[in-house]
Amino acid sequence: MKAMQVNKADQGPVLILAELPKPKAGPGEVVVHIHAAGVTPTELLWYPTTHTKSGQTRMRAVPGHEFSGVISEIGKDVPGFEVNDEVYGMNDWFSDGATAEFCITLPHSIARKPTSLTHELAATVPIGALTAWQGLFDRAQLQSGERVLIHGGAGAVGLYAVQLAHRHKAHVIATASARNADFVRKLGAEEVIDYQTSRFEDQVGKVDVVFDGVGGETLNRSWTVLNRGGRLVTIAADCEGTTDPRVKGAFFIVDPNQKQLVEIAKQLDAGDLRAFAKASIPLNEAPAAYSGAVSEKRGYGKIVIAVAA
Numbered sequence: 001m002k003a004m005q006v007n008k009a010d011q012g013p014v015l016i017l018a019e020l021p022k023p024k025a026g027p028g029e030v031v032v033h034i035h036a037a038g039v040t041p042t043e044l045l046w047y048p049t050t051h052t053k054s055g056q057t058r059m060r061a062v063p064g065h066e067f068s069g070v071i072s073e074i075g076k077d078v079p080g081f082e083v084n085d086e087v088y089g090m091n092d093w094f095s096d097g098a099t100a101e102f103c104i105t106l107p108h109s110i111a112r113k114p115t116s117l118t119h120e121l122a123a124t125v126p127i128g129a130l131t132a133w134q135g136l137f138d139r140a141q142l143q144s145g146e147r148v149l150i151h152g153g154a155g156a157v158g159l160y161a162v163q164l165a166h167r168h169k170a171h172v173i174a175t176a177s178a179r180n181a182d183f184v185r186k187l188g189a190e191e192v193i194d195y196q197t198s199r200f201e202d203q204v205g206k207v208d209v210v211f212d213g214v215g216g217e218t219l220n221r222s223w224t225v226l227n228r229g230g231r232l233v234t235i236a237a238d239c240e241g242t243t244d245p246r247v248k249g250a251f252f253i254v255d256p257n258q259k260q261l262v263e264i265a266k267q268l269d270a271g272d273l274r275a276f277a278k279a280s281i282p283l284n285e286a287p288a289a290y291s292g293a294v295s296e297k298r299g300y301g302k303i304v305i306a307v308a309a
């Protein structure tokens with residue numbers, strides 16, 4: 001099968017097209033024929049892309065751990081799915097990902113694809129929507145009526161955080177650049193702060209929850225806006241190796257979760273949640289999507305790799 005692999009180069013990681021053996025489903029595993037895979041560019045630098053589970057250097061990882069496709073093979077002891085089911089979801093960060101014609105996953109990491117979405121749109125959903133869900137509800141325990149500040153409200157994760165928090169009846173304040181302010185308001189933000197022309201801490205007042213998708217200075221300055229008893233969660237890639245105990249406690253990495261994927265698909269099909277793709281490009285152009293060189297940048301959300309036409 002065709003797949004993209006991460007290759008080390010002087011200027012940083014680059015993707016190269018490779019011909020790999022088609023994976024076979026072991027017991028408890030599922031092989032998905034990938035129709036489309038989402039792109040998270042920073043993933044090339046994440047620990048599981050560069051290290052094995054046991055801490056050794058990892059070479060030639062296949063990136064892209066969210067996808068939409070069709071089940072092509074099922075191993076022993078996999079209840080609930082059949083060959084030819086259309087599914088969307090994630091696979092293990094340490095396994096070869098979905099920027100390939102086929103990939104292995106586990107049943108608890110996938111769910112039926114939202115029927116109202118194309119594979120390309122469905123592939124943009126899992127990481128963004130699950131990260132937002134787990135940050136707001138599992139970790140920050142956001143309650144209806146609370147005030148939540150979402151940094152990066154127009155980003156691939158932020159656009160779900162804004163929608164989910166709004167549907168949960170929280171008061172949503174988001175940071176975004178001016179060109180994205182209307183988009184973020186339409187997603188459900190009551191207030192949008194232009195982070196390029198103002199300091200959010202001068203405008204926001206106190207909040208119960210900060211959901212940070214930016215990191216760095218933005219994260220450092222966010223602790224001061226929390227109410228007593230306020231909660232802060234961050235997903236920013238630059239926090240992964242932090243030694244600051246407060247940041248360590250606030251940082252998490254999204255987990256695959258079938259129950260949440262089922263609920264997210266329901267909300268998408270009901271029109272309560274909306275998915276967005278910035279651009280769709282073929283597999284052989286994946287290097288440009290990861291390096292930021294895709295010229296056709298329009299719309300919102302993620303770039304998606306259309307693997308099977």
Ligand SMILES: NC(=O)c1ccc[n+]([C@@H]2O[C@H](COP(=O)([O-])OP(=O)(O)OC[C@H]3O[C@@H](n4cnc5c(N)ncnc54)[C@H](OP(=O)(O)O)[C@@H]3O)[C@@H](O)[C@H]2O)c1
Binds near residue numbers: 042153156218235
């Ligand atoms: N921990 C996890 O499990 C996990 C999962 C997914 C992603 N991530 C990480 O989370 C981060 C966001 O991911 P993403 O996919 O949503 O990225 P993205 O689509 O590139 O969005 C990033 C957003 O950040 C906004 N932004 C940039 N600087 C800002 C600032 N100073 N203040 C406020 N907003 C700012 C940009 O807003 P404008 O476009 O409005 O300028 C952009 O929309 C990345 O670091 C990614 O690696 C982590």
